[in-house]
Amino acid sequence: MLQYWIRCRCGHHDLTPVPNGQPRLRADVLRLARCSRCGMQAAEDMRILWKAGGNAFEGVHLMGTGELRKDW
Numbered sequence: 001m002l003q004y005w006i007r008c009r010c011g012h013h014d015l016t017p018v019p020n021g022q023p024r025l026r027a028d029v030l031r032l033a034r035c036s037r038c039g040m041q042a043a044e045d046m047r048i049l050w051k052a053g054g055n056a057f058e059g060v061h062l063m064g065t066g067e068l069r070k071d072w
């Protein structure tokens with residue numbers, strides 16, 4: 001499953017599924033994203049991740065390493 005990892009200027013970051021598995025342009029995602037914590041629109045950074053399997057902690061672990069998965 002493809003996911004966006006999106007970070008807000010307030011420091012909040014989260015993963016959200018990519019609709020239909022068709023990622024939008026980075027510029028569009030950054031512009032359209034809205035933070036669920038502070039409500040601000042326009043994100044500071046985003047990445048596209050491939051999340052395999054159902055382990056909810058996998059994405060968190062990957063974020064901790066600062067590495068992007070290369071297999072998407």
Ligand SMILES: [Zn+2]
Nearest residue numbers: 008010035038
């Ligand atoms: Zn925010």
